[in-house]
Amino acid sequence: MRHNSGGLSLKPAFALSKPNRFSSTFRIALLSTLFLPLHSFSSSPVTQYDKVVGKKTLTVVGVEGSSTFFKEDQFLHGFGYDLARAYANDLNVNFKFKTASNSAAALDMVKKGQADFALTTAEPALIEKKSLIAMDISCGDQKTLSQYGLSTHLSWSFKDATDPIAATANGFICSNKQQGTLSKLAAFYDRNVMNKTAQQVFYRDISKRLPVYKASFQKTAKKHQLDWHLLAAIGYQESYLNPASVSPTGVTGLMMLTQGTAREMGVEDRRDPTQSIQGGAQYFRLMLTQYNHIAKPDQVWFALAAYNMGPGALNKVRNTVKRKGKNPDSWVDVYQYLSANSKANPRYKQCITYVTRIRAYLENIKQDQQLARL
Template sequence: MKNTFYIFIVLMLFACGEERGKVSNDLPDILKKGKLSAVTLENSINYYSDDGDESGFDYNLAQNLADHLNLDLKIVVAKSVDEITEILYNGRADISLYKMPTTKMIKQNFIVTNVEALSNMVLIQPLSKKRAKYITDLVDKDIYVHKNSKYHKRLMHLNEEIGGGINIKFVADTLGVEDIIYAVSKGKIPFTVADNDVAELCKKYFTNIDINLAISVVLPKAWVVRRDAPQLDSAVNEWYANLHKTSYLNRMQKKYLEKSNYFDSFSIAVPRGKISSYDELFKANAKIIGWDWRLLAAISYHESRFDPNVVSSNGAVGLMQLMRRTAANYGLNDSTIFIPAENVKVATKYIAYLNTKFEYITDVDERIKFVLASYNCGYGHIIDAIRLAKKYDANPNIWERNVAKYFALLSDADYYNDEIVKLGYFRANHTLRFVKQVLETYKSYLGK
């Protein structure tokens, strides 16, 4: 209740500010700027980054809207629903492409568009005969969610409704909702909570979970715009009505709501006999750096799915997704970079170089995490995170809950504006997931 009250006060203060002559930011102003700024949360349905490629059902709709209006699209990623409201009010975004619950407070402070859906929250639990069937079955149970998230708030209200007893536990902000659901499917935690649409998508990939216990009523949710943007609202509604006359919505629903490449890296089926057609390359090169060859294979799987011809939207190439500039430093050109043997050879040399940068980390398993992160996003961002870890008395030689914590905070202005941060803003979610999933895949390849 405290957080809800705080947000209510924030909204009222902003509303008062608008009445005192706040500059409008409606469609004519947006068209003049040539850019539509959209705020969202990162998840498998709304928006996510896959090896630099921006994806997601709502992201693609927003891109279609921006193209329709002849605008560039800028994505602002928030950490919570509360932060979305603040970002919209302070003018850092024009529209929320994360569908907001259309509560009385939301309707009072925003214009609700026609881009809407129905949703409720459900419990995620292991599929078993002993699963919880009623809300009261959750007494004395541990349910894991992000602190101060809408799921946390719903569980607090639920505790009030049933007289207490639900043990609310918190997970790291670096984990996505899907990561937490995956942890339930792997038996690492007993329960979590998610929106039913995310839960239904996850269920298609994590088949050993149960999502049948609703813990909230069904409510409409929708894209919203600022109250000073009625023309933008009209333009969105007109565009959306016309979109229904095409096949675009159906195509996006099949692509993102019936299945999603977001989950490609979660469940790894280890082939019998060999992992890939390039196992001998991985074996030969891994010896050079003293790594298990299956770790190189795991990197290749997550970087390219073992496709030697793939080129990402940010220009990474081949089996190991080398950047052309890095490859050129090791003698490759635009043709030879695609040759699997050359691509893996240079990637291994680059890994060896990164390994020397972290030689002072004596725990080899820890050092590998730093090397993997640097390989994925660049050495400089990891050094920025290490500087922050040192400043705030975290252990600069430990990844989890130490350097990884401050790496995630490189998207927070209070941290990336620090003078010790040399490369500035960085959204770390993809790299954090990359490190975690490469190591999980490696363990799968080992048969652990």
């Protein structure tokens, strides 16, 4: 490891998205909703918004995909998932996430009242066929989604455009867009982290080396209650799964442990793959424990950042973020600060590159293992 020593929280702004390919009926309905008197929201019948606030739970159904979410052994993550979770945090309610096998099934769950909205990349024609209304998840900024390789069909689908739940969701998205948070979250989930050449090298290495160490990753991950795909992704970032790797500073082994860390983790031979994986897993578990109060997946990203730059350095960054009025427990807020100051501090750039690449490797390893089972 080369080191040296939960969600967005924005107040809803009832701004409408720019004209786009989504239903004009939705935009008109939202506009009408915004000008309703406040007492209209509390009159009968009870709105979906009232139910969410009353039960203190926002229920979202999604279809797994590269722009929506990834379902790992230990946690869910993804651009669409993180955004939906952040909306629940903004409403100050619990977040309940359900999965569906396809877009039609997810939309049906919304229609039947089994979810408050659906997170999908469904075509507009299918959403209209289900008599639902789609909200552009980018607030008209589809260029940003496209820039980072995210689907421009990504949307939240609601049952009723006139319900305040849709209006507040639209305001939340547009507020995030205006403050630049939406683009930073998209940047973190950039689908273009690995170019074609890097992908070829990655799959070549994975096909040859991962089978050799897979059992060790799985056994060690189970012992420390970790996702073995994540542990393998860390190993690939550190050494390309090469136990003979040595850095210019003398860090060595499959998990690239320093002498001090190896000694603390009880590793006698850093070049021994099994010992190195054990030591790396134990140290990463310690990093995770420091951020137990933070919900996944943010907890994982913070632990990775600490694994790379050291917990002391990361906590200094988080304290600075807090002084600036942002949430130090929100990965996107911390990521935004690191990114904005990366030119002045190379360690910040190294950290966000480190975490982003591991996120990309994790998703590709997971997909590779899924394909292998087919």
